[in-house]
Amino acid sequence: MRLTRAFKPSLKAAMETLHPRIMNAEHWCKINEPEEDVLEKLFQTTGPLSPTRRGYDEDSNLLPINKGKGKEGQAGIEALPRMSKFILLASYIASSNPAKTDLRMFGRGLDEKKRKRRVVRNKAPPKGSSGPVKIPQPLVGPSPFPLDRMLAILxxxxxxxxVESRLPAPEFTIPGEYTDMEISRVGTYASVNELTSLHLLHRTSAADRLDGPPMFKCAISHNIAQSLAKQLGIQLHEILWDPV
Incomplete structure (x- = not known):
């Protein structure tokens, strides 16, 4: 029991950081390296570490856990290239928004209608209705999306x-032509494979599947998506159909 209580905080911190592949395992071990005499302190018969002694705190951190694990955990995300951040954010949107809302959220028509996300109103269900209750998308979890849909959102x-950060390209005169060239580069597909190897994206379709585009699922949390959107200067809540 004493060992369980002692290592519970470090196990929890390791699961939160290493399981989603937010931080390198070697880097995490260096940050959370325990003291040399931690076992001697743990198994001593007197002192505050004994559960039967007064002053023992069950939730105390006996091992030096990184207090800034949230900031350290996002260090790997912040080190990604700018295009990879856009791909990761587009994947999160594709996993969160229904496919039928893409045109309304990102499309540009001749009338230039303002984008409107879903407005949630608390309506009382009609009497006698016994239909299924629709669960909000943030509670359901990320949905799989085809690669071509993610590239369109990208x-x-x-x-x-x-647009402001790109290099001058006078040879592109048609609106959107430069963007189409950017997302069709080999480097874009290489970035998708790299994010998949980092477990930030999960491929849900078989690698040898020939019918249809490959399917993926985003594996980042809403907090990380918000951090990416802030770095890229994007208002995330304005492009989510059912924001958290």
């Missing part, structure tokens, strides 16, 4: 939020 994000 193009919309780049076109709306990355």
């Amino acid at each position: 193009g919309a994000l780049i076109e709306n939020n990355d």
Whole structure:
């Protein structure tokens, strides 16, 4: 019991950081390296570490856990290239928004209608109705999406939020032509494979599947998506159909 109480905080911190592959295992071990005499302190018969002694705190951290694990955990995400951040954010949106809402959230028509996300109103169900209750998407979890849909969302994000940072290209005169060239580069597909190897994206379709585009699922949390959107200057709540 004493060992369980002693190592419970470090096990919890390791699961929160290492399981989603937010931090390198070697880097995490260096940050959370325990003291040399931690076992001697743990098994001593007197002192505050004994559960039967007064002053023992069950939730105390006996091992030096990184207090800034949230910031340290996002260090790997912040080190990604700018295009990879856009791909990861587009994947999160594709996993969170229904496919039928893409045109409404990102499309540009001739009338230039303002994008409107879903407005949630608390309506009382009609009497006698016994239909299934619809669960909000944030509670359901990420949904699989085809690669071509994610690339379309990626193009919309780049076109709306990355025009000022791109290099001058006078040879592209048609609106959106430069963006189409960017998302069709080999490097974009290589970035998708790299994010999959980092377990930030999960491929849900078989690698040898020939009928249809490959399917993926985003594996980052809403907090990480918000951090990415803030770095890229994007208002995430404005492009989510059912925001948290």
